[in-house]
Amino acid sequence: MKTAIIVFPGSNRERDMAVALRRSFGTEPLMIWHKDLDLPSVDLIVVPGGFSYGDYLRAGAMGAHSPVMRTVKERADQGVPVLGVCNGFQTLTEAGMLPGALMRNAGLKFVCRTVHLRVETAQSMFTSGYAAGQTIAVPVAHNDGNYYADDVTLDRLEDRGLVAFRYVDAEGAPSDEANPNGSRRGIAGIFNDTKTVLGLMPHPEDAIDPLHGGTDGRGLFDGLARALA
């Protein structure tokens, strides 16, 4: 199985992602530099965390318009699974591949901490390694993770089961205190209509080793590897 990680100037969690993919897929991911225009045929494309092009405009706004993202979008349209984490999620929303937007955190500060997420559905290749309703602990590290979409869009996401993860407390209950960035309805990650694209703010790739303080992030990558096998 082949996977690819898109590397923008300013990406900084591409290695964390590579470690996670290598562990679950058993193969070395291709690192695709943003200037490389021919993306090989792969089974999974990942847009990793970081500050693409410095994010001096809106986070992900420049990345969304880079030539390599046109290719990523074409592949996604053909059904190739795409995972966007943190800056990758921001980039996918800016590129119109996922609805809504990631705004500045409600607290106006960067936030790096372990949060709890409720897995809203196991009915996807990305979440098949979890049980629906399961609570997992993974870290966030972002300045602009405040998910916003209008009520119509949010209702539609909920009705179609396209909310992947929601911020909750350790007992699995949503609350304002458990929401690290003010995201509407506590949304931490969403799918596209076909559930072949997932964007999420938290970093499952930084929770795959007992020495990380937990391994709850493994389920996402192990589930993906099984689903794509």
Place this chain on the structure above:
Amino acid sequence: MTIPNVAITPELVAEHGLSDDEYAVLLTIMGREPNITELGIFSVMWSEHCSYKSSKRWLKTLPTEGPHVIQGPGENAGVIDIGDGLAAVFKIESHNHPSFIEPYQGAATGVGGILRDVFTMGARPVANLNALRFGSPDHPKTRHLIAGVVGGIGGYGNCVGVPTVAGEVNFHPAYNGNILVNAMTVGLARADRIFYSAAAGPGNSVVYVGAKTGRDGIHGATMASAEFSEDSEEKRPTVQVGDPFTEKLLIEACLELMQKDCIIAIQDMGAAGLTSSSVEMAGKGGLGIELDLDRVPVRETGMTAYEIMLSESQERMLMIIRPESEAEARAVFDKWDLDFAVIGKVTETGRIVLRMDGSVQAEIPVGPLVTEAPEYDRPHVAAPKRPMIAASDVPAPDSLCGALASLMECPDLASRRWIWEQYDHLVMGDTMIRPGADSGVVRVQDTDRGLALTVDCTPRYCVADPEIGGAQAVVETWRNITAVGATPLAITNNLNFGNPQKPEIMGQIVGCVAGMGAACRALDYPVVSGNVSLYNETEGQAILPTPVIGGVGLIDDVHKLCTPSLKAAGHALVVIGQPADRHDGWLGASLYLREIAGREEGAPPPLDLAAERRTGDLVRGLIGDGAVTACHDVGDGGLLVAIAEMALAARGLGARIEVPAGARAHAWCFGEDQGRYVVATADTDRILSAAAAAGVPATVVGATTADGDLTVADGDRISLETLRRRHEAWLPGYMAGGG
């Protein structure tokens, strides 16, 4: 353009910070009157910041060698061998003055500068740390300075993708007009691929890479070498502006080029920019350099030679490469969209020659500029010894747990979570111990080895007794590394003091350095890099002497790391290092004395360096053997604070403490006697017998419980949830106040 016709008046010389004597030496070296560009170059090279003229004599007394030292002080950063063909490269540096004037950019560019010092040597930065000192929380500027400094450190470090894994923060009115921002970076390199700064090979090309040069930061090094006055904020234009994205590109481009065989020498442009980088490279190589300033990438038109040479624009590097490597090197920088300009060549003349618009703008012999830099043996007087304070003269609190709660929410002990949650401490995926423990630990990528990192200093001890304080700062880093189970290897230091031309300040410097040296020798713990920041005074008010130590240690197997967090109920709590018969704790210069009794006085707790080493070696061995389940050093606030911190790091557990019969309870709980650790263990006998065999005192002082309370024997108790709330509440509450 011709050389600006500026008359070199005595006033102009004085404005450039040169004394009459220094100017006389300059005239002898030059054999003529300098022009304005030449005067500017001498000014920055001979500034305190670049020349270490007041401190050099004392820095030379520090031990800098050891079996694992690859490179000691004198390069961009220190280098130590960590085995398996790898090296750790690290340094700490101050950005105090800029951070007071413009906290966000000052702190951000402090991080940027220290990152460059490390990757310049061929190392990928893998961890950042910082040591911060702010004024009294009541001072009207403090809140704004904290917000800006923390924002700047996070803004820069988070973007470049280097985790910030540890740090320390103190508050004291002595920093009201002069905060301290010390930033440390640790990198990893192949031990046989370290890059140095000495130019070599006449005819080789001098290459400028990175960001363009603007008018920002001109004379930053001179500003950093003078006292502050009330109008210092007018100096805001001399503070540089950081661009972490360009830095990230520069890191990747330089490390990529370092994989090839192109670079002869490399140096970052830090303080004094192009001047210090070119002069230092030529000086170390015993060669000359010719620069064509017309080829320097500039951001603005009409810049003079003076401005180009003294600009402190950020994210720039200077390299020496072979002319035949130019195309290969340029391709790497093109890939990363960074400027790459050949701006000169190495010569045999021993002179630095600057040309612009077809005329020579400056010509200075490099050797004397470097070797005849002034060096002073400034008069110094030792601080008078302070009297010991007997515990019996310090009032006991109504309730020990009440006093504990007051201490745990005081500015110097309250939780720093509000700060470190703004730092990405997890990026790179190798953070094994997060901020808030004794040391931060990062795993060496793709191995089981880990680097334990900490920064420490206790300024209230340093002002009370500089020699003890200097030694204690070193020892505290050694202890913090030991407490996670790692072996301390070497340190970097950041000496922050007031005006060295005042004998009492110079006395603090001399005392602290003497103490540091004694501790380093006793612990085989050499100094491999450092930075000196003097003139930290505003309106004649000096900061507390603050010799910050950054310690680096190694653990062979990160699975054996130990943390302060209690793991289970029913484990014994054992103090290792405290004589069982010494019940009266040391309250002089303690936090209890200051926060509870309202007194800042007394001699600080003494150190026994031989016992320190014995104790630490024992504790490290016990951790390695798996005999302890939690470990924490006893530091600020004393034993009860240490145990409370261990309990708060866990969830749902508690601890019961037994004050020994005959002990003066408040001194026993809050005394800051040195050389001690608290461990939790399921095998008390093993700990006690190992301690007895090592000749180290060890005493069972209590046990862990499942009740969620901290209980001191006589029924004096506090719920850990209450304690946690108070401990966590202070800083966010403070920062939210005042709008």
